[in-house]
Amino acid sequence: MSTRSSRDVLVRGLRVLGQAIRTEPRLFTIGVAGSSLFGLLVIANSYVVGAVIGRVVVPAFGSGDTSSGTLALIAAVFLGLSALRVLTIFGRRLGAGYMQFRLQARYRRAVTRRYLSLPPSWHQQHATGSLLSNANSDVEASFVPIAPLPFAVGTIVMILAAVVALFLTDWVLAMVGVVLFPALFALNTFYARRMSPRQIKAQQMRAKVSAVAHESFDGALVVKTMGREEDESRRFKVFVDELRDSLISVGRLRGLFDPVMDALPSVGTLAVLLLGAWRLQNGAITVAELVTVAFLFTVLAFPVRAIGWVLGELPRSVAGWDRVQAVLAAEGDLVYGSGTAGGSGPATLRFDKVDFAYGDGPLVLRDVSFEVPPGRTVALVGATGSGKSTIASLAVRLVDPGAGTVRLDGTPLPELSEAGLTSASALVPQLPFVFDDTVRGNITLERDGVDDEAVWAALRLAEADGFVAKLPDALDTAVGERGTSLSGGQRQRLTLARALAGRPRLLVLDDATSAVDPRVEAAILASLRGNDAGASILVVAYRRATIALADEVVYLEQGKVVATGTHTELLAAHEGYAELVTAYEKAEAEKAEAERVEA
Numbered sequence: 001m002s003t004r005s006s007r008d009v010l011v012r013g014l015r016v017l018g019q020a021i022r023t024e025p026r027l028f029t030i031g032v033a034g035s036s037l038f039g040l041l042v043i044a045n046s047y048v049v050g051a052v053i054g055r056v057v058v059p060a061f062g063s064g065d066t067s068s069g070t071l072a073l074i075a076a077v078f079l080g081l082s083a084l085r086v087l088t089i090f091g092r093r094l095g096a097g098y099m100q101f102r103l104q105a106r107y108r109r110a111v112t113r114r115y116l117s118l119p120p121s122w123h124q125q126h127a128t129g130s131l132l133s134n135a136n137s138d139v140e141a142s143f144v145p146i147a148p149l150p151f152a153v154g155t156i157v158m159i160l161a162a163v164v165a166l167f168l169t170d171w172v173l174a175m176v177g178v179v180l181f182p183a184l185f186a187l188n189t190f191y192a193r194r195m196s197p198r199q200i201k202a203q204q205m206r207a208k209v210s211a212v213a214h215e216s217f218d219g220a221l222v223v224k225t226m227g228r229e230e231d232e233s234r235r236f237k238v239f240v241d242e243l244r245d246s247l248i249s250v251g252r253l254r255g256l257f258d259p260v261m262d263a264l265p266s267v268g269t270l271a272v273l274l275l276g277a278w279r280l281q282n283g284a285i286t287v288a289e290l291v292t293v294a295f296l297f298t299v300l301a302f303p304v305r306a307i308g309w310v311l312g313e314l315p316r317s318v319a320g321w322d323r324v325q326a327v328l329a330a331e332g333d334l335v336y337g338s339g340t341a342g343g344s345g346p347a348t349l350r351f352d353k354v355d356f357a358y359g360d361g362p363l364v365l366r367d368v369s370f371e372v373p374p375g376r377t378v379a380l381v382g383a384t385g386s387g388k389s390t391i392a393s394l395a396v397r398l399v400d401p402g403a404g405t406v407r408l409d410g411t412p413l414p415e416l417s418e419a420g421l422t423s424a425s426a427l428v429p430q431l432p433f434v435f436d437d438t439v440r441g442n443i444t445l446e447r448d449g450v451d452d453e454a455v456w457a458a459l460r461l462a463e464a465d466g467f468v469a470k471l472p473d474a475l476d477t478a479v480g481e482r483g484t485s486l487s488g489g490q491r492q493r494l495t496l497a498r499a500l501a502g503r504p505r506l507l508v509l510d511d512a513t514s515a516v517d518p519r520v521e522a523a524i525l526a527s528l529r530g531n532d533a534g535a536s537i538l539v540v541a542y543r544r545a546t547i548a549l550a551d552e553v554v555y556l557e558q559g560k561v562v563a564t565g566t567h568t569e570l571l572a573a574h575e576g577y578a579e580l581v582t583a584y585e586k587a588e589a590e591k592a593e594a595e596r597v598e599a
């Protein structure tokens with residue numbers, strides 16, 4: 001790393017510290033006050049040690065005795081100083097610890113809040129493992145230098161006071177300090193510069209390992225069933241080894257730095273003793289003064305290291321901070337209006353000349369217009385990749401169109417408030433997500449007004465009341481992480497019930513019942529259509545029986561609406577549609593036959 005970029009890291013690291021101090025000024029002041037007092041007490045202690053040796057111990061060698069009163073006084077002074085030092089250490093540690101952990105908690109909350117408010121398009125571009133690393137190890141790294149910071153600031157106060165004390169004692173001995181202290185600073189800065197790239201690399205590798213580990217665990221089933229354990233372990237090992245190497249390189253440098261930092265003040269003590277003996281012979285200083293200065297140099301070694309700890313951790317802090325800031329400053333938020341979709345019954349959804357592209361990619365929807373009238377069921381049918389899921393996402397405003405408008409009861413979706421939108425519409429995706437909670441917790445999501453009666457009503461509509469009633473603790477049954485104790489079809493019905501419990505006025509089902517038995521799926525749609533749900537329904541459908549239940553079908557080809565009408569009308573009028581639905585039916589029949597043979 002060049003000197004310029006090292007300096008840049010240093011300046012940016014100091015800015016992170018500045019930001020931390022501005023956030024927690026009271027705790028920082030407590031820590032620094034404790035640490036500065038500690039430094040001054042260390043210097044006072046040196047003077048007391050010097051005075052005791054020079055005025056009590058040395059004369060005692062001559063006279064052969066010391067009064068017990070003097071000894072008691074000395075003991076009392078040492079005990080008093082030690083007690084005060086304990087208090088200052090307490091203040092320093094308390095201030096630093098509270099400051100560090102409060103900052104970590106604050107930024108963890110901020111990062112998590114930001115994740116939740118960023119749109120799906122942002123999440124699709126960021127690996128879950130990296131997000132975990134941002135909220136965990138990056139936030140932690142950002143504030144690692146906070147722990148030794150008050151100590152380091154107090155040490156600077158101590159060094160300045162020591163230089164003054166040295167000059168007041170003897171200018172020749174003070175010169176040792178004048179040479180030594182800048183040397184200690186230079187060594188600390190040199191250390192921080194050498195450490196910088198190592199720490200940055202280590203922090204990057206932590207995130208990488210976290211991302212790869214997350215992906216491995218997430219895909220454990222694929223890895224096992226495809227027999228790829230060895231390859232997956234090898235892939236993981238490459239990153240783990242790289243993390244190990246970068247951490248060893250950090251440790252090696254620290255291993256070199258610590259002893260040198262220890263040795264320098266000892267060299268200072270030696271110089272003080274040599275020069276001091278000469279000054280003593282000339283009568284320029286007393287024994288007490290020589291002992292004071294020599295003692296001062298021996299006790300300085302440890303606190304001075306705190307400066308190195310802060311400087312050495314700054315690069316890691318900057319690397320973590322940059323990654324945290326990238327999340328906090330991420331853009332792409334959907335801006336919400338303040339409107340609420342009017343009315344209380346089933347809503348009207350309208351797509352008007354909607355175009356959509358993912359990022360800078362090609363248009364995946366072109367000039368899409370259709371309507372879901374209140375209380376009606378509209379099926380979206382189209383070959384794979386024709387844009388059905390994209391329409392479902394647009395309908396509940398997970399994304400905004402590039403051109404055209406999506407309206408709910410005549411109001412463009414961006415004009416609705418977030419609460420207005422989420423209470424009026426609900427999307428049930430193909431892949432159900434079940435929280436590690438009870439059945440009740442999964443359905444209510446702690447929403448107001450969703451009591452047990454509402455939960456059972458929603459479960460009935462989703463044809464899920466039967467299996468839930470048979471669970472060991474019914475609504476109180478814990479379903480395990482991601483609902484592992486349930487079958488795929490049961491999970492889908494639970495997520496459908498969750499959407500229904502919010503009594504949405506528009507229900508968007510994106511192939512939400514694919515894992516459910518076809519007869520049960522038809523029963524679900526029939527009861528939803530029967531207006532029991534009080535919602536208009538937009539359903540991405542594949543099964544002929546389901547499609548046939550819809551009031552109207554919107555048929556898509558390559559992102560365009562090519563025909564709308566009832567299922568019977570489209571079958572008769574559109575060859576492509578007839579072929580697709582027949583293909584679906586054939587595939588269903590083959591699947592059913594395969595399952596029958598297997599059974």
Ligand SMILES: Nc1ncnc2c1ncn2[C@@H]1O[C@H](COP(=O)(O)OP(=O)(O)OP(=O)(O)O)[C@@H](O)[C@H]1O
Binds near residue numbers: 124361382383387390
């Ligand atoms: N996150 C994304 N980023 C980029 N392109 C995407 C993304 N999601 C979908 N696409 C593309 O948009 C087009 C429409 O995809 P979409 O998922 O809406 O189709 P679909 O009809 O629901 O397909 P399927 O029936 O297979 O679920 C496809 O060409 C797909 O490759």
